[in-house]
Amino acid sequence: MEPGSQAENEPYVFTTVRWDPALLQSLENTAASCNFPCPFYMLEHHWTRLQIAKWNSSLVRSSPAELLRDLTHAVQQWHADHPDEKPDSLRVKHRMYSRGRTLTEVHAVPCIPLTRLFPRRLEHPDMDPETVVWNVCLDRQAIVTSAATMFKTGDRQYYDRARAFAGIDTYAEQREVLLFNEDEEVVDASFSTPYFFREGRWVTPKANSGGQQGTTRRWALERKLCVEGDVSIQEIREGEVIYLSNAVRGYIRARP
Structure with missing residues (x-):
C-alpha cells in the first residue's frame, strides 16, 4: 500500500527493524528470531511488540513467520525497484492499520558491525x-x-x-x-x-x-x-x- 492512501488516515501500530544479511551469521540474532537464522534484527521481539500493541484482532500476525514473509516481500520489492543500488543494510518500517491493512517503507542505511547490534556488555562510561x-x-x-x-x-x-x-x-x-x-x-x-x-x-x-x-x-x-x-x-x-x-x-x- 502506498503512502497517501486511505489507510494514512487510519490508526496504526508499527515497528521498525534493520535488515542486514550479516545477521544470518549471528547466533545472537538467531536466538532472538525464534532460533532460525534471520536477516532481520531481533525478529521475534518485533513480532511480540506488534501483538502487545494491537487493539484489533485483525492486527494479529499468526506467527513470526508471517511477519517475516511480509518484511521479506517488502525488501525484495525494494531491491527490484532499485536495481542500481546495492546497500549493505536497510531500515524497514512496518505499519499495521486497524482494518488489517499494512504498509511497509524501506530505506537504505549504513553498515555497522555486529558487535554494535549485540554487545556483550555496555561499557563503563570512562571507557574511550x-x-x-x-x-x-x-x-x-x-x-x-x-x-x-x-x-x-x-x-x-x-x-x-x-x-x-x-x-x-x-x-x-x-x-x-x-x-x-x-x-x-x-x-x-x-x-x-x-x-x-x-x-x-x-x-x-x-x-x-x-x-x-x-x-x-x-x-x-x-x-x-x-x-x-x-x-x-x-x-x-x-x-x-x-x-x-x-x-x-x-x-x-x-x-x-
Whole structure:
C-alpha cells in the first residue's frame, strides 16, 4: 500500500527493524528470531511488540513467520525497484492499520558491525570517552503518558514535538532528545531507549514510567546488561556518557 492512501488516515501500530544479511551469521540474532537464522534484527521481539500493541484482532500476525514473509516481500520489492543500488543494510518500517491493512517503507542505511547490534556488555562510561560523538538534549516540557507513549502507534505528537524543539530534522543526524513525565522522570527518547550509569550499573527507565518497551531494551534486560529504575531529570549531568539503543542502529554511546 502506498503512502497517501486511505489507510494514512487510519490508526496504526508499527515497528521498525534493520535488515542486514550479516545477521544470518549471528547466533545472537538467531536466538532472538525464534532460533532460525534471520536477516532481520531481533525478529521475534518485533513480532511480540506488534501483538502487545494491537487493539484489533485483525492486527494479529499468526506467527513470526508471517511477519517475516511480509518484511521479506517488502525488501525484495525494494531491491527490484532499485536495481542500481546495492546497500549493505536497510531500515524497514512496518505499519499495521486497524482494518488489517499494512504498509511497509524501506530505506537504505549504513553498515555497522555486529558487535554494535549485540554487545556483550555496555561499557563503563570512562571507557574511550573521546569516541562518543552522539549528542543528547532534554525536552523542554513534560509529556502526559498514555497508550501513545507506551506503544508505537501513529500518534507521535510528543516525539515530533520533542524533535522539533531539539532541532532534529532527520534520522540521519547523530542527535537525540530525552522525554520525561510529569514526575520529572525520564521515560524514553524520541526514537531510542536511553541507559544511564548509576551506582555502578546501567539503568533504563522503568516500564511504569510511561515509555515504550523497545525491542533492544527488552534484549538488554534479558541479557542483564542493565536494570530498570527511576531516572530523574535532576540527576542528568552535562557531559556524562550514556547509551542509546534502537532496532536499526543498535547500541550507541552518547552525551547530554
